Amino acid sequence: MTNSLADMDRSECLFVIGSNTTETHPMIAKRILRAVERGAALIVADPRHIQLARFATVAVRHRPGTDVALLCGLMHLIVRNNWHDQDYIRQRTEGFSSFERVLQNYPPERVAQITGVAVEDLVRMAEIYATRSPAAIYYAMGITQHTTGVDNVKACANLAMLCGNVGIPGGGVNPLRGQNNVQGACDMGGLPNVLPGYQPVGDEQVRSRFEEVWGTRPPGQMGKTIPEMIQGMQEGRIRALYVIGENPRGSEPHLRHLDSALEKLDLLIVQDIFATPTAQKADVVFAASAVAEKDGTFTNTERRCLRVRKAVDPPGEALEDWRILCRLADALGAPQNFEKPEDIFEEIRRVTPSYAGMTYARLGIDGLQWPCRTEDDPGTPILHVGSFARGRGIFHPVAHKEPAECPDDAYPFILSTGRMFAHYHTGTMTRASTHLDREQHTAYVEIHPKDAQTLSIEDGDQVRVSTRRGAVALEARVTNRVRPGMLFMPFHFQEAAANILTNPAADPVAKIPEYKACAAAIEKIMGGETAQERSV
Structure with a gap:
């Protein structure tokens, strides 16, 4: 996030797109609703009618996979009506002329045809965002999990810069992270192209600095993304896989393809609590420890590094993650001389400039937001104040592209997947909780009443949802929450796994799969058939 969560108290407009915030980030949703109560405008754009839409000044349901068209349409209207911040654009950005030319391709009439959003709603959204300053954008995986995910994010950044909303209190471009330490994992180099602190693996000077601390030179070639790993497993180029705190057999698209790849490994190691x-x-x-069973740090969605303090010992033979990794390193002949998590954090400070000013003592209860470069640096609540990290912010012309797989005669629906309030990710923790599992024990698919009537499907019927990759049987939920022609499935249920169906097509840059849009069919399961998942 460029801004802090507390900044919501200063925003005059909050634009939430591709985030079912009340169900997936309830504490952040509470802040959004508090801002609405004091008079801030709320714009919601999501293919489903999510709970947050009830409180919105304007809420729209655009067709899945049309985020770029929607955002470009809003920016077209803002420029056409001179609502953009011309001083900010001139003083702090570059590339506006070529970007503006692309916007001419997105008049509201065309955008309405692409997205399914009425022209009057487009105009209202554009005016509210552009004239209620400061305005903040909040998005989640409804923006990123597309083959156009990088373009979607660039479009959000373009919109924020267009109205001068980056580097100011109450504004910004604010991705809501999907899990509690995703930000911290990325900060620590959990990406294939960077070392800790987002330092490029191909930079000779960077690798030299790490060699001074680690005593060995990091490799200069980029690592593999998860889709590339799976392909490497299929082809026999990757022979071993070490999975820590992740359940790819629930989270990856086209699960049958993944299972086939796992079978070809010589060695699969999994480190988890269940x-x-x-x-x-x-x-x-390897039996790992849960959050209350270890010391260390997490870094949350607003770049805030926080202490985690051990409350109880791990059960049985379970160990803290760092102890497991150190024991494995020792066995491999690369001993790690750490005696406690604070020792590891001290090394983090040495190799990660944005964490250099943090210490356990300074983190205290409230933590610090990076960058925090020296021990008298109070941290950075807002990024890009005065100037961007690269100097001037750059406008990226982006164009609408359809999802990799669109409805046709054989598969006439768009299937989208996501989360629901009672469960988390692949359900490995929440479904182990009797109370949470009782809230929603079985898988379901949402279908619009008009589509249900056409297919003689009633609420609660057993149906089969299929795509080109497989099929699952589950319960139908007839609801106006989805658009006509759209299906929605939560992906928490292994017995009717949504990701048997999803498309492994990925964004060409970020390699994130397109979980939010693929072609699907649905049919009622007639008497005598068993409600079992089957492979096509």
Whole structure:
């Protein structure tokens, strides 16, 4: 996030797109609703009628996979009506002329045809965002999990810069992270192209600095993304896989393809707190510790590094993650001389400039937001104040592209997947909770009443949803929450796994799969058939 969560108290407009915030980030949703109560405008754009839409000044349901068209349409209207911040654009950005030319391709009439959003709603959204300053954008995986995910994010950044909303209190471009330490994992180099602190692996000077601390030179070639790893497993180029705190047998698209790849490994190691579906396939399982069973730090969605303090010992033979990794390193002949998590954090400070000013003592209870470069640096609540990290912000012309797979005669629906309030990710923790599992014990698919009537499907019927990759049987939920022609499935239920169906097509830059849009069919299961998932 460029801004802090507390900045919502200063925003005059909050634009939420591709985020079912009340169900997936309830504490952040509480802040949004508090801002609405004091008079801030709320714009919501989501293919489903989510709970947050009830409180919105304007809420629209655009067709899945049309985010770029929607955002470009809003920017077209803002420029056409001279609502953009011309001083900010001139003083702080570059590339506006070529960007503005692309916007001419998105008049409201064309955008309405692409997105399904009425022209009058487009005009209202554009005017509210552009004239209620400061305005903040909040998005989640409804923006990123597309083959156009990078373009979607660029379009959000373009919109924020267009109205001078980057580097100011109450504004910004603010991605809501999907899990509690995703930001911290990325900060620590959990990406294939960077070392800790987003330092490029191909930079010789960067690798030299790490060599001074680590005593060995990091490799200069980029690592693999998850889709590339799976392909490497299929082709026999990757022979071993080490999975820590992840359940790819629930989270990856086209699960049958993944299972086939896992079978070809010589060694699968899984480190987790429960016997997840992935752990059940493993050759070796390391029993890890849960959050209350370890010391360390997490870094949350607003770049805030926070202490985690151990409350109880891990059960049985379970160990903290760092102890497991150190023991494995010792066994491999690369001993790690850490005695406690604070020792590891001290090394983090040495190799990660944006964390250099943090210490355990300074983190205290409230933590610090990076960048925090020196021990007298109070941290950075707002990024890009005065100037961008690169100097001037750059406008990126982007164009609408359809999803990799669109409805046709055989598969006439658009299937989107996501989360629901009672469960988390692949359900490995929440479905182990009796109370949470009781809230929603079985899988379901949402279908619009008009489509249900056409197919003689009633609420509660058993149906089969199929795509080109497979099929699952589950309960139908007839609801106006989805658009006509759209289906929605939560992906928490292994027994009717949504990701048997999803398309592994990925964004060409970020390699994030297109979980939010693929072609699907649905049919009622007639008497005598068994409600079992089957492979096409």
